[in-house]
Amino acid sequence: DQQVKQNSPSLSVQEGRISILNCDYTNSMFDYFLWYKKYPAEGPTFLISISSIKDKNEDGRFTVFLNKSAKHLSLHIVPSQPGDSAVYFCAASATGYNTDKLIFGTGTRLQVFP
């Protein structure tokens, strides 16, 4: 039972354009969402997060949008740069349960070409 889904395994975007990565979840108990970026042979690094009490969070070129009614979140990268090429994982957590456990999606490989 995949509670967090990233339905696009890969995405290719031209440098300077917008990259939009999508994520869907099924568990209504999730109230905190994160995006991690992963390069080969490295562990995931935290990118940006959003609490369920918000619908948008911005950090520089990165913006995460949350649509609770649709159980959908997206990560926007504007403008995209070649260094953004990596695998992006969406993750969710149910806070207040005395755990830091994260449920991850299967990842989307982003390639930004010149």
Place this chain on the structure above:
Amino acid sequence: KAGVTQTPRYLIKTRGQQVTLSCSPISGHRSVSWYQQTPGQGLQFLFEYFSETQRNKGNFPGRFSGRQFSNSRSEMNVSTLELGDSALYLCASSLSILDSSYNEQFFGPGTRLTVL
């Protein structure tokens, strides 16, 4: 501040053997979680330790076990290795402050296990 470290980085074992992986969390972090990453499956939660106690466990067979020491360092063990255990094993640590809305997890570089 040093990040999360994992040893060894690469490991090759044969079916039926057992393996122990080690994780040293960021200084001051009390919670350590383990994840398995395989192609097409993303990161699957294995277990989480806090103050030497397992406080959460994923859906993995009993061959997968772990422990945490008083200095918060953690080990995970896989017994009777199977070909399907070949994966990247990631460790993450967090401060795990009680009553905090969320405790961000910081990941180590992982241990690449290959089972032949």
